[in-house]
Amino acid sequence: MAARALTAMQQGLQGCETCGLLSHPAPGEEEGRCPRCGDALEFRKRASIQRAWAFLVAAAICYVPANVLPVLTTTTAAGTDSDTILQGVVLLWSPTGWPLSLIVLVASIMIPSAKILALGYLLLAVQRGSAKSNEQRTRLYRTVEFIGRWSMVDVFVDTFTAALVQLQPLMSVEPGPGLIFFAAVVVLTMLAVEAFDPRLIWDAASAMEAQNA
Amino acid sequence: MSLQVPDEHYNQAVADVSLIACPHCDLLQRLPNLASAASARCPRCNQELWRRREDSLNRTLALAVTAAVLYLIANTVPMLGLTVVGRGASTTVIGGALHLWQNGQATVGLLVLFTAVVAPALQITLMLAIVLGTRLTPAPKWTGTLLRHHGTTQTWSMIEVMMLGVLVALVKIADYATVIPGTALFVLGALIGVLAAMQASFEPREVWERIEWAKPPGSGGQLTGRILRGG
Numbered sequence: 001m002a003a004r005a006l007t008a009m010q011q012g013l014q015g016c017e018t019c020g021l022l023s024h025p026a027p028g029e030e031e032g033r034c035p036r037c038g039d040a041l042e043f044r045k046r047a048s049i050q051r052a053w054a055f056l057v058a059a060a061i062c063y064v065p066a067n068v069l070p071v072l073t074t075t076t077a078a079g080t081d082s083d084t085i086l087q088g089v090v091l092l093w094s095p096t097g098w099p100l101s102l103i104v105l106v107a108s109i110m111i112p113s114a115k116i117l118a119l120g121y122l123l124l125a126v127q128r129g130s131a132k133s134n135e136q137r138t139r140l141y142r143t144v145e146f147i148g149r150w151s152m153v154d155v156f157v158d159t160f161t162a163a164l165v166q167l168q169p170l171m172s173v174e175p176g177p178g179l180i181f182f183a184a185v186v187v188l189t190m191l192a193v194e195a196f197d198p199r200l201i202w203d204a205a206s207a208m209e210a211q212n213a
Numbered sequence: 214m215s216l217q218v219p220d221e222h223y224n225q226a227v228a229d230v231s232l233i234a235c236p237h238c239d240l241l242q243r244l245p246n247l248a249s250a251a252s253a254r255c256p257r258c259n260q261e262l263w264r265r266r267e268d269s270l271n272r273t274l275a276l277a278v279t280a281a282v283l284y285l286i287a288n289t290v291p292m293l294g295l296t297v298v299g300r301g302a303s304t305t306v307i308g309g310a311l312h313l314w315q316n317g318q319a320t321v322g323l324l325v326l327f328t329a330v331v332a333p334a335l336q337i338t339l340m341l342a343i344v345l346g347t348r349l350t351p352a353p354k355w356t357g358t359l360l361r362h363h364g365t366t367q368t369w370s371m372i373e374v375m376m377l378g379v380l381v382a383l384v385k386i387a388d389y390a391t392v393i394p395g396t397a398l399f400v401l402g403a404l405i406g407v408l409a410a411m412q413a414s415f416e417p418r419e420v421w422e423r424i425e426w427a428k429p430p431g432s433g434g435q436l437t438g439r440i441l442r443g444g
Contacts, residue, residue, distance in 0.1 A: 035430060149371055153378045162313070199238055202258070
């Protein structure tokens with residue numbers, strides 16, 4: 001076999017995303033079903049870029065109220081106090097509590113924004129047909145895919161704080177209006193990651209290799 | 214190009230079953246035969262293509278049964294409690310979601326219920342059904358259908374994330390009340406480990422090799438005999 005790399009699509013073959021079986025579409029047809037597991041087959045995920053952008057833009061929009069609106073409202077005898085995510089990080093910061101504060105800072109503020117930026121960068125790179133540093137881009141995609149779920153941490157923190165601290169009239173904690181936007185950012189970025197087809201990252205490079213050969 | 218795929222419209226499998234396409238970069242390559250516990254990676258994008266696991270079906274079954282037992286305990290006993298000036302309160306995992314539901318945050322409540330309760334339950338039950346179904350020869354088609362959805366339940370099952378969230382909440386509350394970690398907290402810790410081991414011991418290729426094909430390739434001639442391996 002020559003050193004030239006070929007993709008399944010260039011050979012007219014489709015790898016099944018569910019069971020991995022490689023198969024030929026019937027002549028003249030592009031979309032059939034996998035003969036082994038029966039899943040619908042495509043060369044690339046359908047409308048991957050459009051769908052990923054749609055989820056990503058929606059996530060970016062929700063990101064603003066998620067950070068501006070309070071996620072927790074604390075009522076004590078002294079009055080009512082509302083905290084946004086960033087204020088929650090500041091409140092946790094203390095000589096002994098700083099590691100937890102750091103966890104929330106990374107999971108709730110850095111990961112969501114890094115995810116939105118990273119996916120935007122990958123989408124732009126694919127749309128521009130860039131064929132450089134594909135290995136790093138694939139690694140970036142896998143990192144975003146792996147790390148994304150951890151930004152749900154703050155949703156769980158607020159859920160269980162509110163469920164437990166119900167000591168009326170002494171003190172009670174309720175979830176704030178920002179929580180739903182924050183949860184939406186996490187879910188929408190996870191859906192964007194799922195819509196994005198990492199094989200697109202390599203398509204420009206594969207086309208160039210085929211041309212040069 | 215039609216949007217609807219007719220049900221009887223199937224692709225034709227390639228004759229050489231060791232030929233695969235990398236799921237992350239679509240590179241065509243031949244999968245080598247692996248020794249036990251060895252793994253194969255894509256030479257172009259470094260994606261792990263296959264890791265050979267020993268005795269996958271039995272180990273996965275044992276771990277899935279363990280996970281089911283731990284799951285039932287974790288969701289029936291209190292997870293967190295607190296006392297402050299003589300008053301106490303406690304909550305379970307479902308109680309947390311329920312509180313959001315009752316306090317005007319129904320959507321977030323449902324999300325918490327789904328990621329911390331429903332998705333893990335599906336992850337465990339689907340896995341049990343898959344490994345039990347694969348014991349039949351050939352493995353019935355529904356095991357493949359369940360396996361297709363199993364990935365989704367795995368993505369949305371977030372017990373380990375919840376655990377971190379609970380620990381942060383615990384430290385936050387500890388500032389003004391005495392926090393009592395409940396039994397469920399420790400059971401959940403064990404469940405996280407068992408679930409990770411269950412996923413790690415599971416070998417999807419074994420299911421696909423034994424499954425009854427949606428469209429048996431007998432007519433074309435290729436692959437005949439190969440699919441009945443293990444029968």
